Amino acid sequence: MSHVDPQLDRARKLAGLNTARRSEPDTTSPFWEFDREVWGTLAQATPLPLKQRDIERLRGLGDRMNLDEVAQVYLPLSRLLNLYVSAQRAKHDLTREFFSPLHERGLEPQDAKRTPFVIGVAGSVAVGKSTTARVLRELLARWPDTPRVELITTDGFLYPNAELDRRRLNGRKGFPESYDRRKLLKFISAVKSGAPEVRAPVYSHHTYDIVPGAEVVVRSPDVLIVEGLNVLQPARPRQDGTVGLAISDYFDFSVYVDARSRDIRQWYISRFLKLKHGAFQDEDSYFHRYSQLDDDEAITLATEIWDSINFPNLRENVQPSRGRADLVLHKSSDHTIRKVQLRKL
Numbered sequence: 001m002s003h004v005d006p007q008l009d010r011a012r013k014l015a016g017l018n019t020a021r022r023s024e025p026d027t028t029s030p031f032w033e034f035d036r037e038v039w040g041t042l043a044q045a046t047p048l049p050l051k052q053r054d055i056e057r058l059r060g061l062g063d064r065m066n067l068d069e070v071a072q073v074y075l076p077l078s079r080l081l082n083l084y085v086s087a088q089r090a091k092h093d094l095t096r097e098f099f100s101p102l103h104e105r106g107l108e109p110q111d112a113k114r115t116p117f118v119i120g121v122a123g124s125v126a127v128g129k130s131t132t133a134r135v136l137r138e139l140l141a142r143w144p145d146t147p148r149v150e151l152i153t154t155d156g157f158l159y160p161n162a163e164l165d166r167r168r169l170n171g172r173k174g175f176p177e178s179y180d181r182r183k184l185l186k187f188i189s190a191v192k193s194g195a196p197e198v199r200a201p202v203y204s205h206h207t208y209d210i211v212p213g214a215e216v217v218v219r220s221p222d223v224l225i226v227e228g229l230n231v232l233q234p235a236r237p238r239q240d241g242t243v244g245l246a247i248s249d250y251f252d253f254s255v256y257v258d259a260r261s262r263d264i265r266q267w268y269i270s271r272f273l274k275l276k277h278g279a280f281q282d283e284d285s286y287f288h289r290y291s292q293l294d295d296d297e298a299i300t301l302a303t304e305i306w307d308s309i310n311f312p313n314l315r316e317n318v319q320p321s322r323g324r325a326d327l328v329l330h331k332s333s334d335h336t337i338r339k340v341q342l343r344k345l
């Protein structure tokens, strides 16, 4: 954070900010904060490898992501992550060098291969974290040293509906206790142990349940992105009061997608309406019965689901984990990212 950076000063002028009135650094915050325009200058020399049609393919229902946002927000982020991956690799090489006296004696660890760089993507239901995760995946895969990027969503680790019923957790889908957290922790720990193949179960929004027998196989990629509501949850205390590990203990970097809860509520309701006219029309959709509702009834129902499930989960579990992220993307009410916070080092 040098005092005079011509690129940043130019960006501040473009953004109508007075370069002479630069605010004092906030020494009480663990984050550096950047307006989008300033952050957007941080990868100017990097060509944008995606086209409009790629964005349309990656964008979730209702999301407004466009090429400008990819260039100004995600390209710099992918550049930073590329640097962090290199730093991690350098650290790995140094550690192997540190082991080298063991080599002659045959005592060097046999599995000294590096493990995948794991990135967590957290945020509320309907905030657009799946679009964020998919765009990051595409961008990172285009950097020459991380061609193999895999993405999994934590919904695969939800208990099947029958098990949620048995545990009296219907109506709590998405709350931390609705996930098989032990299985998720074993999954991530296997990935970070360097296992050549690790399997994860699959959830379907269409059937609103785990898909029996389906799995995704993660084969030691360069980068693994793990997206889900609760990925930044701290470990919960065991019955004897001791605290174990959380999946975030295995993350090399994490992103929290943030917005005002009243904006997210609006996005959730309008997405529900879009789904009513789209996916719910399909007779196999679990929500097919809702396709018959008129728009007012659908708005009432979506509001009820938001107020009774998704908002309480956001307030009680998801939002309190925001401060644990390495990077926070702040969206304004039109879905565009206005501000980026990066954890200080």
Ligand SMILES: Nc1ncnc2c1ncn2[C@@H]1O[C@H](COP(=O)(O)OP(=O)(O)O)[C@@H](O)[C@H]1O
Binding pocket: 060, 061, 123, 124, 125, 126, 127, 128, 129, 130, 131, 205, 206, 275, 279, 287
């Ligand atoms: N009932 C549904 N039917 C079909 N797709 C859905 C349904 N609910 C959510 N989705 C899709 O699932 C994905 C994940 O949604 P969500 O968990 O709300 O996270 P986010 O909106 O932050 O990506 C989104 O692409 C969304 O459009």
Ligand SMILES: CC(C)(COP(=O)(O)O)[C@@H](O)C(=O)NCCC(=O)O
Binding pocket: 125, 153, 154, 155, 156, 171, 172, 173, 174, 227, 228, 229, 230, 305, 309, 310
């Ligand atoms: C499947 C989800 C819990 C999200 O799971 P994630 O991948 O974030 O772990 C959420 O998108 C969802 O559909 N919640 C359902 C709330 C409800 O209507 O019961």
